Amino acid sequence: MRLLIATAVDSERRAVTSAADGDPTVIRLATGVELHRVPLPGAPGELDAVAAGVGGPAAAAVVASVLAAGEGPYDLVVSAGIGGGFAERVPVGGLVVASTVLAADLGAQTRAGFADMAELGFGIVAHQPPEELATAVATATGAVHAPVLSVSTVTGTEERLAELAARHRGAAGEAMEGFGVACAAALHGVPMLEIRAVSNAVGPRDREAWRIPEALAALTAAFAAVGPAVHDWHTRERHREAPQTSQTPQSPEKETP
Numbered sequence: 001m002r003l004l005i006a007t008a009v010d011s012e013r014r015a016v017t018s019a020a021d022g023d024p025t026v027i028r029l030a031t032g033v034e035l036h037r038v039p040l041p042g043a044p045g046e047l048d049a050v051a052a053g054v055g056g057p058a059a060a061a062v063v064a065s066v067l068a069a070g071e072g073p074y075d076l077v078v079s080a081g082i083g084g085g086f087a088e089r090v091p092v093g094g095l096v097v098a099s100t101v102l103a104a105d106l107g108a109q110t111r112a113g114f115a116d117m118a119e120l121g122f123g124i125v126a127h128q129p130p131e132e133l134a135t136a137v138a139t140a141t142g143a144v145h146a147p148v149l150s151v152s153t154v155t156g157t158e159e160r161l162a163e164l165a166a167r168h169r170g171a172a173g174e175a176m177e178g179f180g181v182a183c184a185a186a187l188h189g190v191p192m193l194e195i196r197a198v199s200n201a202v203g204p205r206d207r208e209a210w211r212i213p214e215a216l217a218a219l220t221a222a223f224a225a226v227g228p229a230v231h232d233w234h235t236r237e238r239h240r241e242a243p244q245t246s247q248t249p250q251s252p253e254k255e256t257p
């Protein structure tokens, strides 16, 4: 089993790979993108981590290029990193595993308010990670399992917080890359998850209140714990896909004279 983990920056990538023992093997692709490969903690397989850049466009471009580069095949893509948390659902230092990955600000401003790309007739604004897997990973990591919003602008006011919370009731997290990673994974037919470690509360900008080291430590703990849940899901998926073998004994082949 092989997983591709896309973080935005190097510190997040290191937080992921440091869940495994030993130094990563670095694989430099023709594009210059670096994969940092470690054994998957707690299960057979490998994990390739890439720092794909901040924001959805960079994440989508890099993940799509890695999936096309031939280091796989990958069984799962994970968008992982720090993120904002909606305070009533998850504390700073906590984790969110996305039940839905939502493009929260991709759309148009109309006189009647915001209209998203789906309402405008331009495709989808939500990707669904495999429900059984996301639930198992949330349980294994102690994460909140709820929608995560992908935005291009980090929320920095009460007004914006209220607007997003009203439009996406139940959302627990906000980050920038999930939807881009999900688009790339979907293009290649690979299942996808998003895991966010909360570095700050979504709301009025307060850079002093960000807790990046605590969130990175939570990210490492999450990746130390996900292996068995992912392995069990992958095994079940393989059994679902495998053709049933016949129980009827085969008659011996006739020998040609």
Ligand SMILES: O=C(O)c1cccc(C(=O)CC[C@H]2O[C@@H](n3cnc4c(=O)[nH]cnc43)[C@H](O)[C@@H]2O)c1
Pocket (backbone or CB within 6 Å): 008, 054, 055, 081, 082, 083, 084, 085, 151, 153, 154, 155, 174, 175, 176, 177, 199, 200, 201, 202, 205, 207
């Ligand atoms: O507000 C600032 O001054 C500032 C300075 C440096 C970086 C930032 C970022 O917004 C980094 C975004 C980066 O981290 C993820 N992230 C973390 N918290 C949030 C959030 O509340 N809303 C959206 N994204 C967040 C994001 O996925 C990026 O990778 C700000």
